[in-house]
Amino acid sequence: MSVEEQIRDIVSRIAHIDKSIITRESTFKEMKADSLDVVQALVAVEEAFDIEIPDEEAQKFQNFGDFVSYVESQTAKKDEA
Amino acid sequence: MSFEGKLALVTGSGRGIGRATALKLASLGCDIIVNYFRRRETAESTAKDIQALGVRAEVIKANVGDPAKIDAMFDTIANKFGYLDIFVSNAASGVGRPIMDVDVKAWDWTMDINAKAFLLCVQRAAKLMEGRAGTVVSISSLGSRFVWPTYAAVGVSKAALEALTRYLAIEMIPKGIRVNAVSASAVNTEALQFYIREGYVKDSKQTTPTGRMVTPEDVANVVAFLCSDEAFMIRGQTIIVDGGTSVAPFVPGGQEQA
Numbered sequence: 001m002s003v004e005e006q007i008r009d010i011v012s013r014i015a016h017i018d019k020s021i022i023t024r025e026s027t028f029k030e031m032k033a034d035s036l037d038v039v040q041a042l043v044a045v046e047e048a049f050d051i052e053i054p055d056e057e058a059q060k061f062q063n064f065g066d067f068v069s070y071v072e073s074q075t076a077k078k079d080e081a
Numbered sequence: 082m083s084f085e086g087k088l089a090l091v092t093g094s095g096r097g098i099g100r101a102t103a104l105k106l107a108s109l110g111c112d113i114i115v116n117y118f119r120r121r122e123t124a125e126s127t128a129k130d131i132q133a134l135g136v137r138a139e140v141i142k143a144n145v146g147d148p149a150k151i152d153a154m155f156d157t158i159a160n161k162f163g164y165l166d167i168f169v170s171n172a173a174s175g176v177g178r179p180i181m182d183v184d185v186k187a188w189d190w191t192m193d194i195n196a197k198a199f200l201l202c203v204q205r206a207a208k209l210m211e212g213r214a215g216t217v218v219s220i221s222s223l224g225s226r227f228v229w230p231t232y233a234a235v236g237v238s239k240a241a242l243e244a245l246t247r248y249l250a251i252e253m254i255p256k257g258i259r260v261n262a263v264s265a266s267a268v269n270t271e272a273l274q275f276y277i278r279e280g281y282v283k284d285s286k287q288t289t290p291t292g293r294m295v296t297p298e299d300v301a302n303v304v305a306f307l308c309s310d311e312a313f314m315i316r317g318q319t320i321i322v323d324g325g326t327s328v329a330p331f332v333p334g335g336q337e338q339a
């Protein structure tokens with residue numbers, strides 16, 4: 001499963017929304033994710049990929065695609081190390 | 082008061098009241114385990130400040146809302162130290178919403194971190210305190226007994242925390258463990274910023290008879306006292322640190338102090 005698919009699974013499970021409607025352009029608001037959903041998704045993704053996502057970075061995510069790109073960049077960094 | 086040679090775990094001690102408590106205990110000679118949730122750098126910088134006081138500091142990440150993470154944290158403490166003298170249940174989270182908007186997820190999140198974690202942590206901590214006259218302090222808030230706007234979920238979780246503190250205080254007597262709580266009114270930490278932004282907390286200088294807001298250090302001082310031998314006969318109490326606010330709802334704040 002790609003990073004994107006794994007994150008889509010996590011977000012859909014936490015925010016109780018259908019996976020098929022989450023695109024890279026979807027905003028958290030469109031996904032009806034409230035601030036608790038966002039925190040829980042961040043925690044779940046941090047655990048799944050064994051990375052850290054500082055709040056300052058998370059606040060910059062405009063949409064689902066930004067979230068995925070950030071995680072991809074962190075996992076790539078980890079693989080290099 | 083000295084805690085030399087003792088070891089304390091303070092949950093959520095990277096910042097705020099937890100940090101002040103960790104530093105206070107460290108200044109009295111206590112080694113400290115700094116637990117954090119998501120802010121590693123903040124926790125590490127607190128650990129450095131603790132080490133600068135000449136005691137040992139270990140940093141452990143654990144979401145206390147997750148029982149498996151609590152177990153992992155105590156496994157680490159058991160392996161690295163094999164004992165514990167002081168446990169301060171300080172970490173808290175919550176969802177500031179009117180009651181009609183508190184859904185199952187918000188309720189569980191708040192209860193898991195603020196109340197259930199206390200039970201699970203004390204069960205593990207008690208084993209590490211065997212034969213060491215341990216002390217436990219939980220950090221509560223006045224919202225457990227007074228109604229604050231959008232604070233229902235957190236207030237109820239704090240009421241559970243205080244009730245559990247009383248039950249534990251009695252059931253832990255045979256183990257030689259003392260258990261109490263410290264409850265504060267508004268304290269100027271990051272947690273309060275939400276309530277200030279939403280306009281729920283006004284200038285506490287004006288609402289506190291003592292004329293100033295409670296500081297994290299005010300709370301830390303009482304925690305340290307409760308952990309000391311001097312507090313031996315205090316059991317299951319919730320000590321309120323609020324500059325007089327709760328006993329004087331009709332007294333204007335900001336009185337001159339000698």
Ligand SMILES: NC(=O)c1ccc[n+]([C@@H]2O[C@H](COP(=O)([O-])OP(=O)(O)OC[C@H]3O[C@@H](n4cnc5c(N)ncnc54)[C@H](OP(=O)(O)O)[C@@H]3O)[C@@H](O)[C@H]2O)c1
Binds near residue numbers: 096097098117172174
């Ligand atoms: N501020 C007030 O007005 C006030 C008044 C009365 C009582 N209190 C109580 O005092 C305590 C400390 O509050 P504060 O104002 O210092 O809070 P704060 O500044 O918001 O800090 C919260 C702390 O708890 C940690 N934390 C949050 N969720 C956690 C989790 N799931 N697992 C582990 N740690 C977690 C945080 O870790 P990270 O740094 O890693 O995020 C942080 O260290 C709380 O019990 C609070 O209810 C506060």
